Amino acid sequence: MNVTVAKSAGFCFGVKRAIDTVYQEIEKGEKVFTLGPIIHNEQVVQELEEKGVQVINSIEELADIKDGTVVIRSHGVSEQVIRQLEKYDIKIVDATCPFVSKIHRIVQEKYREGFQIVIIGNRTHPEVEGINGWCENSAIVLETVSEAESFRPDPQKKLCIVSQTTFNYKKFKDMVDIFEKKSYDILVMNTICNATEERQTEAGTIARQSDAMLVIGGKHSSNTQKLYEICSKECPNTYFIQTLDDLNLELFQSFRSVGITAGASTPNNIIKEVQTYVRHEQ
Numbered sequence: 001m002n003v004t005v006a007k008s009a010g011f012c013f014g015v016k017r018a019i020d021t022v023y024q025e026i027e028k029g030e031k032v033f034t035l036g037p038i039i040h041n042e043q044v045v046q047e048l049e050e051k052g053v054q055v056i057n058s059i060e061e062l063a064d065i066k067d068g069t070v071v072i073r074s075h076g077v078s079e080q081v082i083r084q085l086e087k088y089d090i091k092i093v094d095a096t097c098p099f100v101s102k103i104h105r106i107v108q109e110k111y112r113e114g115f116q117i118v119i120i121g122n123r124t125h126p127e128v129e130g131i132n133g134w135c136e137n138s139a140i141v142l143e144t145v146s147e148a149e150s151f152r153p154d155p156q157k158k159l160c161i162v163s164q165t166t167f168n169y170k171k172f173k174d175m176v177d178i179f180e181k182k183s184y185d186i187l188v189m190n191t192i193c194n195a196t197e198e199r200q201t202e203a204g205t206i207a208r209q210s211d212a213m214l215v216i217g218g219k220h221s222s223n224t225q226k227l228y229e230i231c232s233k234e235c236p237n238t239y240f241i242q243t244l245d246d247l248n249l250e251l252f253q254s255f256r257s258v259g260i261t262a263g264a265s266t267p268n269n270i271i272k273e274v275q276t277y278v279r280h281e282q
């Protein structure tokens with residue numbers, strides 16, 4: 001059987017940077033907290049927990065903590081969250097991906113200039129919530145083409161459109177096309193991360209050429225879900241797995257070619273494990 005692993009599978013630059021940051025803080029002997037799980041991957045979060053890293057889900061949990069470091073994950077947070085964190089006796093280490101910080105700066109600047117901010121993305125995703133916090137939560141968040149169709153902006157305001165870094169590029173373009181056709185006054189900032197675009201394009205290409213496709217990632221990882229969506233369109237035998245344990249190899253006996261890709265928060269060892277298993281169990 002022919003097994004093709006996407007070159008772009010696995011940790012992206014921002015995720016790797018955030019995890020390395022947590023490890024650096026552990027090495028300093030600090031008590032380390034992360035605001036929310038550092039990435040959407042249960043195995044990685046568990047490994048860190050074993051090293052003493054504690055996930056806090058709300059800032060209030062810091063009230064009883066007298067020292068230590070809190071790491072802001074790659075998704076970033078709102079300005080308000082940063083100001084709240086600063087009130088506690090705890091060191092803040094910001095591991096927001098620089099590509100996300102760039103969106104924060106654009107949104108803050110354009111909002112101050114009077115633009116209506118439009119975020120194309122998943123409205124409940126922490127990255128989008130964080131971005132929205134840089135324009136006083138005034139952004140309009142649009143998730144689908146039909147939402148873009150029915151959106152009626154304030155005619156007095158120019159629109160500044162940004163996207164969640166992991167949004168599907170084609171969908172983003174389709175939504176922007178709708179605004180262009182309606183001749184809205186828009187400033188489009190394509191803030192989709194290259195890593196995402198490359199990963200999505202490569203996954204689609206491999207899926208098209210494979211009898212079966214494996215997408216590896218955490219079940220809450222939105223970029224992995226999007227990869228699954230893209231691959232399913234190209235290859236009907238696409239499977240979403242978190243680890244090797246979810247793999248039903250019997251299903252694969254009849255396939256001649258299998259493609260493998262993985263979300264930005266999937267550690268390399270899991271990808272390797274799946275790849276080795278698929279190769280050798282045939």
Ligand code: F3S
Binds near residue numbers: 013014074195196264
């Ligand atoms: Fe950053 Fe792109 Fe990853 S925005 S967190 S490098 S997907």
